[in-house]
Amino acid sequence: MLQPKRTKFRKAHKGRIKGQAKGGYSLNFGSYGLKALQPERVTARQIEATRRAITRHMKRAGRVWIRIFPDVPVSKKPTEVRMGKGKGSPEFWACKVKPGRIMFEIDGVPDDVAREALALGAAKLPVKTKIVARLGE
Secondary structure (H helix, E strand, O other), X not given: OOOOOOOOOOOOOXXXXXXXXXXXXXXXXXXXXXXXXXXXXXXXXXXXXXXXXXXXXXXXXXXXXXXXXXXEEEEEOOOOOOOOOOOOEEEEEEXXXXXXXXXXXXXXXXXXXXXXXXXXXXXXXXXXXXXXXXXXX
């Protein structure tokens, strides 16, 4: 699963995801992409599950690009622990995805295979998505 090699700080504030994506909103590598339509935190496990679903449907033909990276540590307190006594330890890594962000791109497969693969991948994500294609495809 994806996670940073090292970070400046061990724990991060929760924060809010507001506004549209200010970068990564157009296709750069492939002919088809999966675009987020709402703000959400996507975990490293969800990214990996999506990648597996896409590559499996494509029968490992073509190429997949992952345009998001989980770099935010999400901490969690253990179950049945009382409030207070500090912040919990980092449990998993997540990526804050804004609306308009292209999360996955694929190329090298026919139109119907590409769309079906991205639809299967989208089912693994917690965000509403849209399949986008390069003009002229």
